[in-house]
Amino acid sequence: MSIERPAGKDGKHYFLKPGAAIEGDGLVALSEGWYLVKSRKAIGSALPEGKGVGTMFHAVGTVWTLAEGDVVIPLEEQLIEWATDGEVSASRGTTEDTVQGDVHAHFADEGYPSSTYSLSGYNRIDDELQKELKARSGYVTVDDGAGAITVTEPKGDEIAFATCYRTSTVSGEKEEWSLISGLVTSLTLNKPLKGNQDFSLQMQVNYRDTYVRTIA
Numbered sequence: 001m002s003i004e005r006p007a008g009k010d011g012k013h014y015f016l017k018p019g020a021a022i023e024g025d026g027l028v029a030l031s032e033g034w035y036l037v038k039s040r041k042a043i044g045s046a047l048p049e050g051k052g053v054g055t056m057f058h059a060v061g062t063v064w065t066l067a068e069g070d071v072v073i074p075l076e077e078q079l080i081e082w083a084t085d086g087e088v089s090a091s092r093g094t095t096e097d098t099v100q101g102d103v104h105a106h107f108a109d110e111g112y113p114s115s116t117y118s119l120s121g122y123n124r125i126d127d128e129l130q131k132e133l134k135a136r137s138g139y140v141t142v143d144d145g146a147g148a149i150t151v152t153e154p155k156g157d158e159i160a161f162a163t164c165y166r167t168s169t170v171s172g173e174k175e176e177w178s179l180i181s182g183l184v185t186s187l188t189l190n191k192p193l194k195g196n197q198d199f200s201l202q203m204q205v206n207y208r209d210t211y212v213r214t215i216a
Contacts, residue, residue, distance in 0.1 A: 016075035016160040024066025041069030120200035
């Protein structure tokens with residue numbers, strides 16, 4: 001049996017752009033794509049088991065028909081063309097509870113894993129996603145040169161990204177994704193004398209899911 005070794009070129013980085021909330025009516029099935037759970041019916045929910053408020057899942061075909069009380073937000077999967085490298089880093093806290101009867105230090109699990117996310121690439125002028133990200137660190141003003149000026153004030157709401165480590169369209173094959181949602185904590189725009197203008201961001205993650213999806 002051969003061992004799969006995905007290369008960097010096999011994967012892609014995506015922005016998950018939220019749309020208008022969809023309220024369940026027990027009749028209409030969800031279209032194929034990614035969804036964020038906004039509300040889950042306490043009893044009789046038609047959402048996937050284990051998917052609570054704030055989590056994400058992928059709908060396919062006509063499998064998922066929301067019950068009344070279920071509410072989801074569609075997430076449009078947009079390829080980030082300017083991206084080069086991305087990384088998810090995780091840690092899990094421990095508390096030392098060593099006592100004098102121990103012969104070796106002992107640690108207990110704190111029960112709270114935490115993750116950070118970083119994405120880097122190149123600066124792109126007038127890119128809608130980069131403007132959305134730059135608004136996390138200051139004002140964004142768009143002047144059309146004809147007297148119309150649009151100002152976006154700084155904001156700190158959550159934003160969602162996804163990385164697919166090997167994309168596939170072959171039925172039965174599996175894709176592995178990192179789905180993340182969190183807050184931008186730093187953003188860097190670099191203008192060197194020579195070379196490319198780099199653009200990068202760091203995030204503190206509030207939700208992370210390693211999502212293994214079989215292609216229908």
